[in-house]
Amino acid sequence: MVDFFINWAANVPAFAVPFALAALGLIVTEKSGVLSLGAEGYLLMGALAAAGASVVIGDHSLVAFAVGALAAAALSLVFALMAVTLRANQVVAGLVMVFLAQGLTGLIGTQQGWTNRPIAGLDRIPLGPLADIPVLGPILFRQDMLVYLTLPIFFAVAYLLSHTMVGLRLRAVGDAPEAADAAGTSVTIYRYGAIIAGAAIVGLAGAYLSVGVAKMWVEGMSGGRGWIAVALVIFARWQPWRALAGAVLFGGIEALIPRVAAVGLQVPQYFMLMAPYIVTLAVMVYANLNKSTERRFDEPRGLGQPYLREERR
């Protein structure tokens, strides 16, 4: 039983990191008032680009992650153009990004021969003596680089959002674009920045899926994690630390699937695969039933609304 627990817990971070980073990227974008449904697409783009980079330049994981993040950021420029400059419906523009990325990554992967091709990927790095602590060691200190990096990334983004002028302006643009505009903050620039930076973080999550976990590119390998991240953001009320907690919860459920099978428990496989989505549904219901008064300022008020100055009538 203890072995089962340790095995499971040691695998949770690897499953939680993609959710955590994807949700964090979405929070950055959505705090600026842009509804981002394209996460699934950015995950795929990041995964493909990182795997491709590993194939082309060999075993340089850091470079592969950077390429994954940049590729997703580049793709998000299309979304930014539609959602901010052209003021298109953000829901439609976000969905378009998902379908665009699904087609594009499938095409490039096949053409370049990257699909299903094994790559070296990330190794687990035991942190010296810490790794030998019983129980905690294998769970916390025998992880790969990106798991270790996730916490600093969360600290950095949370600090940026709540303790810098850039973060203040970004939140103002998302909550009351007309007030931000009157205060001399460019809504366009901040929204572009938030979309690109957010997509880069989601791309990083995607890169982790291919380079860190599967160690190859498989078509459609994001498997709906982008959608779960969208729900996670709502559940977390757009707060990074709550999103991290939610990601650990979802990662925990996902990590349970292979463990249960390995132990030989007779649980229908499809039920287990469905579990994350059932939890997502439950989370959405919970989030909407629980709208207490102090929480009413969590959701960016300008979310999903294109901004245009000098509107009369």
Place this chain on the structure above:
Amino acid sequence: MMAMELSGVSKSFDGFHALSAASLTVAAGEVHALLGENGAGKSSLMNVAAGLYQPDEGRICIEGRDVLIDGPIAAKRLGIGMVHQHYKLVKAFSALENVLLACGKGRYGKSIADVEASIRRQSAAIGFEVDLKRPVGALSVAEQQRVEILKVLVEGARILILDEPSAVLTDKEAEALLGVIRQLAARGAAVVLVTHKLAEVQRFADRVTVMRGGRTVASVDPKSRSIADLTALIVGEVQTEVRKPAAAPGAPILKLTGVAGLRADGHRALADASFELRRGEIYGIAGVGGNGQSELAEILMGVLRPAAGSIEFDGVGEIGGDGARRRRELGVVSIPADRQAYALAGDLSVTDNYAVHGIRSHRFGGWARVDGRTAQAATAAAVAAFEVNGVQGPRQKTALLSGGNAQKLVIAREFATQPQVVVVHSPSRGLDVRATAAVHRRLCDARDNGAAVLLISEDLDEILLLADRIGVMSRGRIVREFAAPVDRQAVGMAMVHHD
């Protein structure tokens, strides 16, 4: 040298002249009131000064220098600060964060300390108390206004523009605010006070400029003029009389007693409305916009449930709790102010929009089938009878009609069955002279056919022209009633005098 001089400023929106050659001169150390009716151009002129609107023509001179104000930042740099009627605050932010957003420079930690010190200094000087930590969305309206004023002061504004600051305040709060405004002027600021309250102007302003129809018509010392003089300047002097047969009012058909209505944000916009509508007369509701007229209209349409009071329909009894469908069955029809939102579906055809009134009566087919031919024929007849121009065919999209023709289509539909009570809200908004006259004629016809017409309008001319009796609405109540013929000055005075 004047703090601010605006001369010959013009601005139009889609062909509507919001400002035509308006001029305003404000000196440092004075409180300068800008008076005028709704839509006179007061807010537009001030938005030009604050850099929110770019004028089509005109000169702006700040502290003796010709300047171009091409945005809010430029205005801020010139020392112009505006407190808008609708506060430009981030509701989720604390007061401190809001001020920081507007005038934070450099690093966050340092600026937050600077700004906090500056706010404390400013608020101590003028005796403001504001909770700096709570989200401003959780503060009262008066507190939010203080945050706005502090924001402008911390920015270092020397020219302060306050757009109808007392409109949302209680009497006591307004009194305190105006005291603060006097203090600010005494400390050397130039203050522009946009308002429509004459008593306020007489007590607190050094000078007053009056606007009418986008023009500045006079600039005088308010203490040298009587309230009646000022009213005359605001509403204009002579009116063309229109001949309409005298009313032959019949029995009361609708009786409102103590009706109250809440706005979506919980504000009791309609406080206590009581009046009677009689058959064969037009009852006009006059008043400055935002005093509960919209809520009254929505309650009578059946869109908004009254929060209190009773609405009695002659021979039927209480109908306050009934929805729009039941009201229509009783013959209560409505012509709402926002016809695109409430009266028409722009993407649907003219025929669909007209025929929708016949759904319940099965005039154009039953629940399973629509008799398109009958509907089209009826629409064509109505379009001709009500002179709706610009209809190319029965399937034309309604959104393509001009404002006047869209309004005529609404009237054609609402009058398709003999109405008992007609609720009309600002029927001539955005209409030209000819279309307005046509609409007015229809309302008079309805009256002569024995309907009771309730005309809610912010346009005093329209009320005076059509109404047989007038109720003046202020702060959600009917404060005075007049019977035609009415003294224009008296009505104008009741509109702006709340005490």
